[in-house]
Amino acid sequence: SYESDGSPVERLNKIREKLMQTKPTSKTIKYKLNNEPITIIFKYLRGFTEVQDACQLGSGILFFLDMSDRKSFSEARSNVAEYEKHRVEQNFPVLFVANKCDTEVPQISKDNICELSVVTNKPYYIASAKQGKQVKETIEDLLAQIHNTKACTVWNSTKGLIKSKLSHAVLNRNIHKVREAIAIGKSPATPSNIGWPAIHVACWEGSIDYVRTLIQYDPACVNMRGRGQWTPLHCAARAGNSVVVEFLLQTGADVMVTDVYGLLASCTSNFRIRERLQHLEEMRKECEKQPPAELDNLLELATQHNSRRLHFSFMNLRDFSTSIFQQVQLVELWLVSDSISCIPEELKLLTNLRALYLFGNIIEYVPEWFSELSHLTQLDLRCNRISAINSSIGQMKQLKALYLGYNRLTCLPAQIIDLMDTLEVLDIQGNPLGTIPSNILPKLGDFAPSSNSQLFSYLKHISSGGEVEYNRVKVMFVGDGNVGKTTLLNSFQEHTRIQSRRHSFAKKFLPHQDTIATDGIDIREISVPFQDGKEILWDCWDYAGQEIYYSTHQFFLSPRSVYLICFNLLENNHSKVEYWLNSIHSRARGSPIFLVGTHLDDKQVTEEYLQEYMSKLCNTVKPERFKSVF
Incomplete structure (x- = not known):
């Protein structure tokens, strides 16, 4: 009934100002959450445009419905549709609040509200402001979702800083690097440099193949805790990755584990995941x-x-x-x-x-x-x-x-x-x-x-009772650091490539490269030409020679492998050769072992020098004690 002179636009603006004066545009309250005092600023907004302008990191949205007014149901539905259509990349938590549930003749049923939540995938509360019903629960839930959204934002802004080998490989979805990292003892449960273990990284990213792979290696990591005491289920649920959630449940994820704030994984803004976990x-x-x-x-x-x-x-x-x-x-x-x-x-x-x-x-x-x-x-x-x-x-x-x-x-x-x-x-x-x-x-x-x-x-x-020819062998390159294992492997790889392509390569020289110590275990596959046009595949494992890796190398010495113990002909460190002979004998007894001396091209290595060196080596390590040593 507000009357005013002027154009329709001016009139609408004055009407809007009049309406806004009848209700405060914002209200600030003090609240305690987990015994910590916080300040909450409530802003009263109309329409998705105002929501877009007002929201920032740390904001949440409550869409209100009046259960005594059927019209508010369709308005809320259209408002959410507009919000989803025009919202920016920042995803703010949204809750539906059906108020006036104490009305004598409700125009909106619980089934209507549940249907709206299913369609929009947003959680809901049925409340009564007059009776104080579900008011506290609504506020605390929204605050929890705001906290989770902040955690998601922090994850997206810091994941590029990950340097840990396994977590970095998972983030980049590189299965070969994942295998290499695990082969040198990296665990899916070990926190990365930013605090999240590899299994949590996979759950954040929704990488179901890598979640499956890491759990395949270590099923116990399914309930491992990361930052804020979050489990992989917390990460997957709060990131909205429903496929990962289902696989974690299938693999023994415990829905009753709480984070540092005492919140369960079901505390997520994804309605379908929330319903599943709450049940x-x-x-x-x-x-x-x-x-x-x-x-x-x-x-x-x-x-x-x-x-x-x-x-x-x-x-x-x-x-x-x-x-x-x-x-x-x-x-x-x-x-x-x-x-x-x-x-x-x-x-x-x-x-x-x-x-x-x-x-x-x-x-x-x-x-x-x-x-x-x-x-x-x-x-x-x-x-x-x-x-x-x-x-x-x-x-x-x-x-x-x-x-x-x-x-x-x-x-x-x-x-x-x-x-x-x-x-x-x-x-x-x-x-x-x-x-x-x-x-x-x-x-x-x-x-x-x-x-x-x-x-x-x-x-x-x-x-069928027959036999199958298996042309594949695992070749292990072991020995002290900087004796030339990687250079020897590179030479093998280049030599086999030239041999198999002799028709198109007359001669090939390897460019000079600075030698860099191998980190952990480097795994490669080489195809070696064999008789009758067949090929043998070499799975080559290049073991780092630094002593810090010796304790983990023991776990990867396996039977049905060929071992090359490499040593530098210019050094008289025979004890390391004996160490590897004993290690292989205890872990893979009977496997073929080749003793390979490197740096043969050095001027110091004359024929007399070589005979004397090998005589001392045999007297020290006594390779005849072991079978199949060449």
Whole structure:
């Protein structure tokens, strides 16, 4: 009813000023969060344009709905749509607040608000300002989301400073560098120079392949803490990486672990992830209230969030609840980190089951009838005590992911080759598979069967009773520092390249390069021409010669390898040759060992010098004590 002379624009501006005078444009309050005093500035805004202008780092947004006014529902929906359409790169946390829930005849239902949250993927609260209902919870949740957003911003601005070898390789998604870093003892759980371990880096970035690879190397890192006591699940949930969240849950991530502020991973602005984790938290809390014998009472709660998914993880179950077999609608069954020792045959009754997750139990064998679960596409049996897999597994033709890592398998059934066309992920890491040549086993991070054709070829020939020719060998270059191991390897590599391309290279000289000490272990692959046009692949491991690495090198000395112990003919340090002979003998007894003297081209190394040197060397180390020394 405000009247004024002037143009329509002037009139609208005066109306706006009048309206803004009826309600304060901002309000400052003092608040205590985790016993720390903070100041909160509330600003009353209308429309997404004002939101864009007012927001800065450390801001959060509350979209209010009036449950007594149906119109406010559509306005909130359109405002959020406009905000998402025009917002800048900075992502501010958003919560819906449905106020006046105490109204006698609400025009907006809880289902309407939940639907809005699902569509926009934003959390919501149903509150009453008059009764003080859910007011404190709303404020503290928004403050927590602001804190999380700041952490995400800090991560994005500092990740470029990472220098730690493994974390840097994960950040740049370089699987070869990841393998090299792990080969020299770098752990996914060790904090980088900016405080985040490699597993957290992968979760921040949403790199599911690298999350899977790091956990494949060290399953225990799934609950490792980083900065602010955040676990990998905290990082993935708060960064909104739902695929990573699901894999972490599958691998034993604990939803009840809190950060330094006592907040769970479910404290995220991503509504879908929040709902998923909060349901699991509720299940865990209910489980603690009643003994395992009465867990059937939890079945209704367990299927309330999703009737096709049943999650009974971390409940110390010793066997399957009989009520589970009545849930014929189940598509996913999660029994992670329990104490289950056997798989009951009644599981066949779940004819719609597509995914079975049994990570971290004490199962000892997979029964023959298991192949009747022919519709399974996901099967996770990692970290159990399984010593054998029945050959009938080859009949499970719809399997896309088969996780068998960290069990007690000494062999694989050859029938796994029948799954090669459908399998996308095969994990057999961490098993004592002594019956299979180590060089054809999948490398760390190689999950796709297409990357492991030699393994499947080997199993195929075994199943047909034939033999398979395996033209691959691991060649280890060991010795003291600066004796010329890397130079020798470079020469081998250049020589084989010239030989294999002799038709196009008359002569090739290596350019002079300054020698740089090898850091840890350098791994290369060289293709060496062989008879009948065939080639032999050399997996060359160039070990750093500095003594600081000696303790970790011991873990990588393996049988079925050829060893080159390199030494400088200009030095009389025979003790290092003896050290390597003893180390190889204790770790890889019977492996061929070549003693290689370098710097033969030096003027000091005459024929007489060489004979005298080798005589002293043999008298000192007595290589005849060992077999296969050349």
